[in-house]
Amino acid sequence: xxxxxxxxxxxxxxxxxxxxxxxxxxxxxxxxxxxxxxxxxxxxxxxxxxxxxxxxxxxxxxxxxxxxxxxxxxxxxxxxxxxxxxxxxxxxxxxxxxxxxxxxxxxxxxxxxx
Amino acid sequence: xxxxxxxxxxxxxxxxxxxxxxxxxxxxxxxxxxxxxxxxxxxxxxxxxxxxxxxxxxxxxxxxxxxxxxxxxxxxxxxxxxxxxxxxxxxxxxxxxxxxxxxxxxxxxxxxxxxxxxxxxxxxxxxxxxxxxxxxxxxxxxxxxxxxxxxxxxxxxxxxxxxxxxxxxxxxxxxxxxxxxxxxxxxxxxxxxxxxxxxxxxxxxxxxxxxxxx
Numbered sequence: 198x199x200x201x202x203x204x205x206x207x208x209x210x211x212x213x214x215x216x217x218x219x220x221x222x223x224x225x226x227x228x229x230x231x232x233x234x235x236x237x238x239x240x241x242x243x244x245x246x247x248x249x250x251x252x253x254x255x256x257x258x259x260x261x262x263x264x265x266x267x268x269x270x271x272x273x274x275x276x277x278x279x280x281x282x283x284x285x286x287x288x289x290x291x292x293x294x295x296x297x298x299x300x301x302x303x304x305x306x307x308x309x310x311x
Numbered sequence: 312x313x314x315x316x317x318x319x320x321x322x323x324x325x326x327x328x329x330x331x332x333x334x335x336x337x338x339x340x341x342x343x344x345x346x347x348x349x350x351x352x353x354x355x356x357x358x359x360x361x362x363x364x365x366x367x368x369x370x371x372x373x374x375x376x377x378x379x380x381x382x383x384x385x386x387x388x389x390x391x392x393x394x395x396x397x398x399x400x401x402x403x404x405x406x407x408x409x410x411x412x413x414x415x416x417x418x419x420x421x422x423x424x425x426x427x428x429x430x431x432x433x434x435x436x437x438x439x440x441x442x443x444x445x446x447x448x449x450x451x452x453x454x455x456x457x458x459x460x461x462x463x464x465x466x467x468x469x470x471x472x473x474x475x476x477x478x479x480x481x482x483x484x485x486x487x488x489x490x491x492x493x494x495x496x497x498x499x500x501x502x503x504x505x506x507x508x509x510x511x512x513x514x515x516x517x518x519x520x521x522x523x524x525x
Contacts, residue, residue, distance in 0.1 A: 199435040202402045206321045214317060224312070235434060235464075293496070307316045 200240040204248045215254050225259045225309040231302040232267040267300025328407035332442025342525040343425045345443035350431030352451040353475040355383045360508040362392045372422040374413045376405045376430050404435035407442040437465035445470045452476045452483050456490035463497050471502045478507040
């Protein structure tokens, strides 16, 4: 369900960009999606396919999803590690004092227009 | 063919709307509390209790956000508080734009305390700033003390956690101390209030917290 809300938001943003730039059709939109953004790429594609039919601007638009790997930082040993594999616990020193550096993004990176 | 680079985070425009709404609320003297929880955690029952206890001192309004129906808004109106039912039309959360429209529709200028009962869901509401002045999360005893492990983001984003239905504690395997420890590890600044809206136990401390932040 969350994916549908996000898709509506993307299409709204695209409509704004289109209005500002005098664009009538968008062929492709490229999205950067963090690994721990809680948005599931397959669902996102399905929702986009459903929602795009309602708007002439994006009815023929393809959605390309680029995954942004999630990386955490350990405050105690200063090392970075992959978040999905180790979550909150640093694999080097087993500290819990860690935080996410990147990987929760949802960014509209670029669009292609005819 | 032409490529236009945007690099625009989809939450950016919502964050701007949320900041604008917070300034507006400040200007008109309304304190907005965003209440988030899973379905069936006792949000409406807690609100009924809060309204009963606080309505002499404050002008209270409630925005009920649901995918459909108006059963909750009717319960609130019975108590004499202003209520508006916002339908999200399938969306799993309220964003700042929707919150602002609902606030305007209920004529919030004369209200000094408004509760937004967000859609019952522990994931999406945590990701969209509604423009509220405080975020309060509800966790009910029957849901279990391991919820912080499963839905960390909402615990991280909340200013207060209300643990409801404490009167049922003896029927469930709910370890209050363990739960508090898990929550505080995610968010050391959160205030935690175990309450029973049914018996009134613990409500004083929560009400004091609300009035202190208004």
